[in-house]
Amino acid sequence: xxxxxxxxxxxxxxxxxxxxxxxxxxxxxxxxxxxxxxxxxxxxxxxxxxxxxxxxxxxxxxxxxxxxxxxxxxxxxxxxxxxxxxxxxxxxxxxxxxxxxxxxxxxxxxxxxxxxxxxxxxxxxxxxxxxxxxxxxxxxxxxxxxxxxxxxxxxxxxxxxxxxxxxxxxxxxxxxxxxxxxxxxxxxxxxxxxxxxxxxxxxxx
Amino acid sequence: xxxxxxxxxxxxxxxxxxxxxxxxxxxxxxxxxxxxxxxxxxxxxxxxxxxxxxxxxxxxxxxxxxxxxxxxxxxxxxxxxxxxxxxxxxxxxxxxxxxxxxxxxxxxxxxxxxxxxxxxxxxxxxxxxxxxxxxxxxxxxxxxxxxxxxxxxxxxxxxxxxxxxxxxxxxxxxxxxxxxxxxxxxxxxxxxxxxxxxxxxxxxx
DNA sequence: TAGATTGTTAATCGATTAACAATC
DNA sequence: TAGATTGTTAATCGATTAACAATC
Numbered sequence: 001x002x003x004x005x006x007x008x009x010x011x012x013x014x015x016x017x018x019x020x021x022x023x024x025x026x027x028x029x030x031x032x033x034x035x036x037x038x039x040x041x042x043x044x045x046x047x048x049x050x051x052x053x054x055x056x057x058x059x060x061x062x063x064x065x066x067x068x069x070x071x072x073x074x075x076x077x078x079x080x081x082x083x084x085x086x087x088x089x090x091x092x093x094x095x096x097x098x099x100x101x102x103x104x105x106x107x108x109x110x111x112x113x114x115x116x117x118x119x120x121x122x123x124x125x126x127x128x129x130x131x132x133x134x135x136x137x138x139x140x141x142x143x144x145x146x147x148x149x150x151x152x153x154x155x156x157x158x159x160x161x162x163x164x165x166x167x168x169x170x171x172x173x174x175x176x177x178x179x180x181x182x183x184x185x186x187x188x189x190x191x192x193x194x195x196x197x198x199x200x201x202x203x204x205x
Numbered sequence: 206x207x208x209x210x211x212x213x214x215x216x217x218x219x220x221x222x223x224x225x226x227x228x229x230x231x232x233x234x235x236x237x238x239x240x241x242x243x244x245x246x247x248x249x250x251x252x253x254x255x256x257x258x259x260x261x262x263x264x265x266x267x268x269x270x271x272x273x274x275x276x277x278x279x280x281x282x283x284x285x286x287x288x289x290x291x292x293x294x295x296x297x298x299x300x301x302x303x304x305x306x307x308x309x310x311x312x313x314x315x316x317x318x319x320x321x322x323x324x325x326x327x328x329x330x331x332x333x334x335x336x337x338x339x340x341x342x343x344x345x346x347x348x349x350x351x352x353x354x355x356x357x358x359x360x361x362x363x364x365x366x367x368x369x370x371x372x373x374x375x376x377x378x379x380x381x382x383x384x385x386x387x388x389x390x391x392x393x394x395x396x397x398x399x400x401x402x403x404x405x406x407x408x409x410x
Numbered sequence: 411t412a413g414a415t416t417g418t419t420a421a422t423c424g425a426t427t428a429a430c431a432a433t434c
Numbered sequence: 435t436a437g438a439t440t441g442t443t444a445a446t447c448g449a450t451t452a453a454c455a456a457t458c
Binding site for chain 2: 182
């Protein structure tokens with residue numbers, strides 16, 4: 001299958017392309033050249049064309065790329081033309097903020113369940129989602145076959161909760177904890193602790 | 206200067222090394238081999254040694270790396286052996302969560318000012334920080350020479366606010382908005398909209 | 411000393427870019 | 435048609451890895 005040979009760095013750039021194309025769409029633009037995309041994104045036009053051509057020839061010589069068509073193609077490539085159900089574990093401040101974050105639902109991600117171990121918060125509703133006891137987590141996630149989980153628990157319990165998630169079928173974990181998690185091959189792990197990117201940036205300051 | 210030649214991918218891995226070393230330190234470990242670090246982090250031992258050797262020979266043949274010494278060296282390389290003052294603009298739910306996030310202060314980042322344009326929230330205190338009118342932003346940031354800003358405003362005003370920040374000396378922006386920002390060369394921009402990493406992950410599911 | 415593991419070299423692998431024929 | 439811009443090739447550039455002498 002062709003898809004398996006796409007470099008990870010290319011895949012990581014596609015959401016940025018999608019983001020920019022959405023912006024152009026809102027501005028009413030019909031087409032865009034690789035050169036313009038490159039200028040906006042701070043890359044070379046050759047890189048843009050090469051990245052896109054992994055998935056097919058979506059452009060037109062002399063004209064560029066049709067914004068809507070390219071956007072839809074990329075959404076299809078990234079499997080964004082469906083709703084993805086997400087579970088969130090750890091309903092602290094960050095967890096609550098993410099549950100209320102409108103950006104998820106407007107892009108096809110829906111947090112459909114949330115778990116915590118604090119009796120104070122279990123049973124409460126946040127952004128329309130009832131917080132369940134984390135003891136229920138495995139049963140619920142298994143039952144509903146949730147593919148993606150957001151991990152916003154304290155560092156100390158991160159690995160344990162991650163193991164439990166994986167045991168009941170979660171395929172991707174967004175790790176917001178400042179922890180180096182061990183996950184089996186085949187499980188996607190995104191480390192998005194806000195501190196990590198800050199620590200990279202300070203090298204250059 | 207040697208530092209200028211370090212590949213970005215290497216710099217991006219250093220915080221992960223720091224994270225794991227901190228974990229080992231808490232476990233009371235005195236030394237660690239490149240092989241063990243590699244196993245934990247899912248990389249090769251050669252890569253770890255190569256990355257570290259950009260900054261000097263911190264290891265000892267036959268023994269490995271002294272955890273404390275390596276940790277301190279990396280902290281020094283990443284300029285983490287000081288306090289970094291951070292401004293936050295956009296005190297919505299995500300902004301508030303980040304203001305309350307303990308992970309920043311415990312790693313040497315301190316959100317020292319916050320701004321919003323909503324009269325309802327201006328003047329209130331969140332996590333001990335008084336929210337100021339965004340009209341005051343440029344004056345305050347200039348005056349205190351804040352190098353890092355967290356951008357958590359609505360997408361529509363993101364570019365405008367970013368321009369204002371840069372005009373008054375901000376050198377790095379953590380962009381939490383779903384926007385492709387244009388920034389001048391020399392300004393560090395980290396795109397950490399949570400949706401971006403989700404959209405990358407769905408490609409593989 | 412014997413065993414272990416580093417730091418570094420050279421080889422490999424992969425990603426980026428310049429250039430241009432194809433073509434809208 | 436003339437001008438513009440794609441898709442792709444080949445060259446370049448850069449990052450990763452295997453291997454091993456050095457050495458603790």
